[in-house]
Amino acid sequence: MSELLWDVVGVFNWVVLVYFVLLNGVYLATSIFAFGALKRYSLRLRSLDLTDLITSAGAPPISLIAPAYNEEVTCVESVRSLLTIEYPDYEILVVNDGSTDRTVERLTEAFEFEPATRIPTAALATAGVNRVLRSRTHPSLWLIDKENGGKADALNAGLNYCYTPFFCAMDADSILEPQALIRIVRPFLEDASTVAAGGILRIANGCTVERGRIVEVALPNNLLAQFQVLEYLRVFLAGRMGWAALDATLIISGAFGMFRRSSVVDVGGYATDTVGEDMELIVRLHRHGYENGTPHRIHFVPDPVAWTECPESLGVLARQRDRWQRGLFQSLTRHKRMLLNPKYGRVGLLAFPYFFFLEMLGPVIELGGYLSFTATIIAGRADWVVVAAFLAVAIIFGGVLSLSAVALEELSFRRYPRLADLLKLFVLAGLENFGFRQMNAWWRVKGTVSAVRGIQGWGKMTRKGFEVQTDEEAA
């Protein structure tokens, strides 16, 4: 190889080093902020009387909008769980997004839907709505049956039929905890400028579901799912909590978030030409707020929980990560004028650059780093001491960050009661550096390439369904 090429590799290795330091520095900083914020939050919960809030006449009505596409395996259980939510005034809008399986039939059998009239309250463009149905057994449960248009399109259709000042966007295959709404609505009550709030997602694989509720929390047996449990803890408790403490939340998961209806309608609803409609909406809400000078706060609340099923096969996980990365790319490039722009406050100066350089471009650098390091080593040009030291720092630092997420979980919510699960999480914190992390980087690079090539679509997602305990088993 020519010296020029080695010079290029050398420069790239420095880029990798800087990326590594910056990424881990940010992770460390958000973990530290999250530590303080979670500690305060745990104490704060003691000064709140949730029962009082639930019974308060001031609890505003909420619509739960649950888009469903080919969810025949989980939809009935999920809707059943939505019906058990403890909140004084809410209705459920399940939006069937042109499912080709028996989603509608299963829902109709379970909840006795019948045709009803419901006039739209907004005019967001969506694929055609075929019919609106209302449950005979649960009058607050509606089914909007429409042509397929994607998740964002389904959410917009739900928004068009939303009659309440706030709505909660969620996945039809998620299980909300009974107090999830009352916990996530709080920021809207305490701060009138709140336009959105996100809750925490947890992995339901391995947990036992009974009558639409999670009754036993445990780690899944599948190793891939176990890694994702740890990953979700890190992303939500250390990452999102930390960014929220900095008042720079840039993403709320599409699987569970609460929004002020009028704010979302004002900005045109969900973007249907991106697969990252959840993040894109938050970025757009920020942008709209800053550009129009309207006060707007976006919160992350760590205890309203939505349980979701994660992929247990490499193929499905790869497609999911590819899609997430494309969504990130599309959201950030669409609003690139916010990058390092002081007009957009902390979001423009902190959160946006972090997501742009470290999350969007990062996987390319990381994967490139694996290649350039390997090439340098194979060529016999590397100093083994430096290589070993760098790898050791990378692996142990990765472990520190994951362990800090586990520590945050133990500090705050302690959802995994078995000591064996806790110890397993420790082991996973080390193990994930050998394979899972690299595969993740590879999938994300592929996602970036797909985004650059303009590839759309969600990719096929297969669901196993929740581990449901029957009444007899429960007894």
Add this chain to the structure above:
Amino acid sequence: MPDFLLRDPESISATGLLVLIALILVLFVCTLVLSAYAVVMRSFHRARAKQTSELTDQWRDPVLSAVADPTLVPSVQSLVSDDDGVQFVDLVIEYVRRVRGEERVILRDLVKPFLPQVAERIHARSTERRAWAVQTLGTLGLPEYAAQVVAALDDSSPLVAMVAARALSREETPEYAGEVLARLDRFEGWNRLFLAAMLAAMGPAVSKQLRDALADENGSPWTRAVMADALRLQGDFLAGDIAAAIVGVAEDRDLLASSLRLLSAVGRPEHAAVVRPHCASADAVVKAQALRALGPLGGDQDIPLLVEAMGDPSPWPSLYAARSARDAGGKDVLMRLVASEHPSAALAEQVLAEENSL
């Protein structure tokens, strides 16, 4: 700049190597510390949960016995050591939230000896600890600790002030309404309807104060709008005339909309005259609320106007107009619309169906 990975005797000095080794050691220690921290936290919380559970088991029956027989209060108090006082208060507060009247008074008597420990924390540096103390004293310590809770309304932390306001806004303690109302501007960041619900919860004993604040032309439009919403939640019929007077002159959008909402709940037919002009408002929010109010206040003569407003391009005015047309006695007209090809036929069908499902 040479590649930092290169095999070069000078690429890494002895000091550099030491720094790297130190970094690895520090990180390694961090992993151990974090793992230990997680285990310690788990053990600590388990131990605390166990202790709480044991104490709860020990106290539950005596507490319930004392509720049934107040003479047992001193003997129950003697079961609680000073060290466990705060935990006892935490247990009793859960029961207090579920009961009313005499039972609540007994439970308050039960924790009285332990409240000084709570009161000490009202000056804690931690906002959350202060908030907890205010919440506890507000629930269990009124009127003895009223001065502290009222003072917390001026706490530098909005959280503490909010907890104090909620603690003081109870039906059984209307005497503190003035203190809360005097500081209402402090809570301008709150959701207005939530605040209104909090004030409304104090019941009819404070209605006059709310009416006076609503009628006060020197008050801020925001405060007056909150009062209007609170009075609507209370269903205070005496507020109708004040609301009508405001609707006749108000320019502030929120105040106008809230007053129209109040009129829709407590107004009388003679108030329809001040409502009608707003049915043509250029502001969709005001128009929607005016059309909503015209349902209960208006009569047959308003049905043509309401039916016409059902075709409003904005969804909320049209929806409220349809409901009002139904409530003002226009069901037959709506039924005819349903049977016709009228553009508002579906809307008419919906509001008629809404009534049937109620």
